[in-house]
Amino acid sequence: MAFLHTATGTSSGPKSGIKSKSWTPYLLLAPGLIWLITFFIFPIISLASTSTMVRPEGAQIGTYVQELRFANYIDAFQANQEQYIRSFIYAALATILALAIAYPLAYMIAFKSGKYRNILLVLVVAPFFTSFLLRTVAWTQILGDEGPIVSTLKLLPFVDESMRLTSTPFAVVSGLTYNFLPFMTLPLYASLERIDPRTLEASGDLYANAFTTFRKVTVPLSLPGVVAGTLLTFIPAAGDYINAAILGNPNTRMIGNVIESRFFAVVDYPTAAALSFTLMATILILVTLYIRRTNTDELV
Amino acid sequence: MKRDIESLAPETRALIRAQLTRRSLLVGAGAVVGAGTLAACGTGGSETEGAGIVDVSDTEKIVRWANWPLYLDFDEDAKVYPTLQQFESATGITVTYTEDIDDNNSFYGKVQGQLAIGSDIGYDIVTPTDWMAARFIEQGYAQELDAANIPNKGNIREVLANVGFDPGRNYSLTWQSGFAGFGWNVQKIPKGVRTMEDLFAPANKGRVVVLSELRDTIGVILQYQGVDPSGPFTEDQYMNAIDFLKGKIADGFIRKVRGNSYSEDLVNGDAVAVIGWSGDLFILKSENDGKFDFAIPESGGTLWSDNMLVPSTSTHKKNAELLMNHYYDPAVAAEVAAYVNYICPVEAAQPELEKIDPELAASPFIFPDAETLSKVKVFRALTADEQTNFQAAFDEAIGN
């Protein structure tokens, strides 16, 4: 919506004297609006409508009639609250892990990489050149019981023969972390790279040691990147189901898996729609609270 | 295709297969599309048969076929499907062959909206598995076939000729079939897996993977519990099987519930024993020097088939029937069998396959004998209510 403000804002600028000027912003806006209406507004309305439908007893599979049954939401949530809560826990863990990994990485690229900067940036984005799905499947090979990591770990005296990494919450959270790492790294890099190195020198000059400088100057100045990165990681991670499906087990399923299963396997469209809506609303609320809390608009 | 991927490492091959073969996890890709189609499906399911569909086969010499990946003989060097080419040159009909079906559910999700409003889904033949074929027929999404255009129809294997969802095969013809049963790693379990006790032996704890196809996994469990999945079993009996599955998941015996990618778990060691499909294990076995094996459970396995049918929106039914007829020619069926290694629906193809590959022709995985067939059941057709409730119970059991 931000771009909407900007676009209409330009029309209220100084008089250009030409009559047609007032149309330009709307023309520029048109493709985006049409896109939004077609692929966001309409499906949302359809989703909302589907979510309160009911399947008449004995009707054909996939047949639902509108009965405005809002209890669908309660039923859907109660039946799946375990996966629901798990999704947010996994997404939060993955976001924290991604932040912990991406921050030093982005910091290094922004401040210490010198002539290797562009190569490192390409490497950060490089995983995008292969399919998300294929990369996740590759993880099952890497983390597999006879894969290189487990085999190596088993050489250690205190590691049990039954040790495993795949089909564990660990694997799912790791997969989420890995898959969304670039979404964390790039905004972090962008905001770190914008920091004037002289402000860091100024901090040192004003009696702050390296750690205090990091805490009091670098971190606050990179906060817009932290906020953008955590949102870009958390939102898709909360709705993800690929990682849980490929790297998880029946006890690590996330809400995305449930929605997928209700939609395709059970052909229970109302439950799938109600769950999608609940997920969307929850993410929206969490994101709003988060942005309020971090006060990003106060930053430069 | 087989020859081509043989040069790769077993892991890589498994990976490629996991990506490309049928029933794979590509459901994932489908879900994205699905979210969009939700708008279209809403309250589908209306009868559309005969609603202004005119067969234009005689003027439009085309037929469009949606099938599962790697499910038709393919010449790697010439990049053509030889048996399709034969059909095209013999009839003058152009075939558009696409490997568009990755998963029964997601394929249904994709086309259901258009079928419901009677708009062309872009295919004249689709190839769903039994239960999904049953849904197509029941919902009026399949056209009745004209036996006169399919003289070879009589070549169909006897057990397949009369199925619950389509007695007399008026709407469908089997494309290929397979068994669901036990697969295992021979090195880890030298004595094999033939009973449920073998599968859930203490040593296998945490290294058992079962199929995410309800009919195969529950079908095997039902038979272990003495219930015939092809018979009129009750909801209680079904739920007993679900409880058994839940228990094995809760105990940590079952590590994953997977689609086609269980073969990848076997290869990378995450699984030592599975409930899996005969065709996959047949290929795994040949690619890994006999490291894996397959057996139909002593208590009984399942038999599933993929079925060609003409969707209700097709305007090229006759061309489609001619194509079905072509593949029921024993010589043509043998060529396909030699490539895909699944159960050939045309029994008379066996002597033809013997000419191509005597070893394959002798395989009970391709031409099962009566004794083998007596050990497998076809999961019975479920009513719409049963399908909805059973599928929900199954998905809930496997964590969804």
Added chain:
Amino acid sequence: MANQKVSQDTGDLVLNRISKFYGDFKAVDDLSLTVPDGSFFALLGPSGCGKTTTLRMIAGLEEPSQGTIHIGETDITTQKPYRRNVNTVFQNYALFPHLTIFENVAFGLRRRGIKDVKAEVDKALALVELGHLAERKPGQLSGGQQQRIAVARAIVNRPEVLLLDEPLGALDLKLRRQMQIELKRIQMEVGITFIHVTHDQEEAMTMADTIAVMNQGKIEQMGSATDLYEAPRTAFVANFLGQCNLIKAKVQSRAGGKAVVTAKGHTFEIPLSRVSTENDSILLGVRPEKLRLDDKGINSIKDCVVTDRSFVGTSTQYLVRTPWDLELVVFEQNDEGLHDLRVGDKVSLEWDPEHTFGLDGAQDVNAGADLDDDE
């Protein structure tokens, strides 16, 4: 962070034979310097002369490759910047954009564990006359205001030495003049040592008690603005500070407190005290405003021709060609004695021996002359 140990020694700042190498490049080459406590000192030179590197070594942002730095008795050569009682006003100010003006100024105090910062910060802000902006963010301030905040942020810590790195470079000319006076006032008020790095000779001369002119990592000459201007010791200094006429000449005799030199058949006198070389080949120097359009003096050149004339308000600037085709610059005050010559007019030049200086003749006549003044 509390009570971080910061050296409290006072005294002169002494750089003893410091060098800084970047690979083969000598940014600072064996430089020694003493800055008296409480003085306003300028490091003047063109870009790349090593002045900023010198400053950064004093600040602790760079470590010298060789040599030592002392404040009073304390060796601070390898001390971390946050332990030095030295503060810097950075080029482009480097204010913390996420903090208010108040917090920017309080930053150094808080790092040293001082609890009650309000009085100190208010005092510093009052010193730069910007107390009313305390709650703003740096982005909301003009360049001149940011500059003063940067000074306040450094000064509030009462450092032994305040370093200013081209502090006025980003300001427009008018504001720069104003800030020059302002900085001088502040320095006198607080009485701490200011080391001001600049490439602007006028800025240096306006503000500093002592100026060190740097060139290629070395100090060419150090002294008051008057010393440097009236008695430069190198061609670089002569040319870099203001304009200068340099004439190649030969020493004929050194006697009676004066040197007699000849150039193209003309004989000139220079007080021996103003000859900075033992060499016989010298450069005779005289500033343009010291030249008179007359032929009476001891040092004079006849038969010259005016080749260019430009009126610059307080004076008129002539280019005059000598009989041996050397062009000299002459400034003539716009007062009653104005000659009002035209291009092509014949003219003679003369000047007092006391205004003449002699430099080593081995130098490039144009050293320091055409260096870009405003990068």
